[in-house]
Amino acid sequence: MRDAHSEAPGLRPARVEDHADFVRLFGELGVEESPPPLDVWVSDLVKRAFFLDGTAGAGAYALVDVLGETGYVVNLVVAPDQRGRGLGRKVMRELATWFRARGCREWMLYVKPDNEPALALYGAVGMKAGRLETTWRLSRDHLEALPLAPAELEVVPVAGADLAPLTQAFGLVPGKLARFATQSTHRLRRLRDPEHPEVAGLGLMDVRPQARVLTPFFAATPAHARALLEAAFLELGGAQELRVVTGDSELGSLLSDAGARAVLRTLAMRGPLPDPQ
Ligand SMILES: CC(C)(COP(=O)(O)OP(=O)(O)OC[C@H]1O[C@@H](n2cnc3c(N)ncnc32)[C@H](O)[C@@H]1OP(=O)(O)O)[C@@H](O)C(=O)NCCC(=O)NCCS
Numbered sequence: 001m002r003d004a005h006s007e008a009p010g011l012r013p014a015r016v017e018d019h020a021d022f023v024r025l026f027g028e029l030g031v032e033e034s035p036p037p038l039d040v041w042v043s044d045l046v047k048r049a050f051f052l053d054g055t056a057g058a059g060a061y062a063l064v065d066v067l068g069e070t071g072y073v074v075n076l077v078v079a080p081d082q083r084g085r086g087l088g089r090k091v092m093r094e095l096a097t098w099f100r101a102r103g104c105r106e107w108m109l110y111v112k113p114d115n116e117p118a119l120a121l122y123g124a125v126g127m128k129a130g131r132l133e134t135t136w137r138l139s140r141d142h143l144e145a146l147p148l149a150p151a152e153l154e155v156v157p158v159a160g161a162d163l164a165p166l167t168q169a170f171g172l173v174p175g176k177l178a179r180f181a182t183q184s185t186h187r188l189r190r191l192r193d194p195e196h197p198e199v200a201g202l203g204l205m206d207v208r209p210q211a212r213v214l215t216p217f218f219a220a221t222p223a224h225a226r227a228l229l230e231a232a233f234l235e236l237g238g239a240q241e242l243r244v245v246t247g248d249s250e251l252g253s254l255l256s257d258a259g260a261r262a263v264l265r266t267l268a269m270r271g272p273l274p275d276p277q
Pocket of ligand 1 (some may be wrong): 076083085116121
């Protein structure tokens with residue numbers, strides 16, 4: 001990509017040898033998880049990452065995904081010594097063009113609600129704040145504080161026919177579950193009541209065994225959440241702890257009272273892709 005407004009080089013596709021710069025810049029996100037290792041970079045991420053070369057080394061990178069008609073900006077980082085010079089805005093402008101070329105009409109991302117520079121940048125490109133979510137770090141013991149899971153519920157893998165009803169029931173971005181269903185690092189699970197198999201909105205989780213995180217995670221009640229969480233601990237075998245991302249305030253209060261730790265707050269932002277300039 002070239003920037004039509006300047007002679008400076010535009011975004012270029014990432015290369016395998018960019019991994020060290022990716023790791024360094026990923027650290028600027030200030031999240032708990034470690035940067036993805038080289039094998040994950042090579043097998044998956046490099047194909048959907050872009051770099052903007054600065055005057056001295058990598059100026060910025062972005063990691064993206066396409067969820068149906070929604071462009072997902074997974075990460076955006078500008079090198080600390082190159083901020084405030086329009087690079088972030090330039091990357092977003094070029095990503096909008098890239099997403100449009102792939103049939104997207106909207107875009108979305110997650111941002112920390114106190115990240116003023118990022119909120120200002122995303123607001124300036126037309127995104128609006130949506131759902132606020134918390135990432136909780138919990139152990140099996142914390143589950144004791146939740147109401148008992150309804151005995152009749154089963155936790156079953158999500159099948160192709162479930163994607164549309166689950167998307168509708170939980171207000172998900174269309175195409176998101178279908179995309180995650182194709183990725184080997186994701187395991188989509190849902191709650192099923194054998195007496196009422198047609199009811200879609202009981203619960204849904206995406207178990208990501210490598211990262212030991214459940215996101216998206218939705219449950220009709222805290223008791224339904226317990227059914228999902230117990231199944232996730234079973235599925236993750238020896239895991240002492242896992243992380244779960246939820247915007248459910250009732251569930252959050254119960255987990256907090258039980259002593260689970262809130263490790264991250266994120267605000268979803270989305271909006272129409274801006275018109276090409
Ligand atoms: C957020 C980030 C990408 C912005 O990149 P940047 O290159 O500094 O941003 P730009 O210079 O292109 O600025 C674009 C707009 O962002 C906003 N902005 C940038 N820095 C700002 C600051 N320090 N305070 C308030 N607003 C700011 C302004 O609206 C600005 O527009 P303006 O120049 O017309 O006022 C950068 O600060 C960063 O990498 N932060 C660390 C990683 C991170 O938090 N990434 C976002 C994760 S969701």
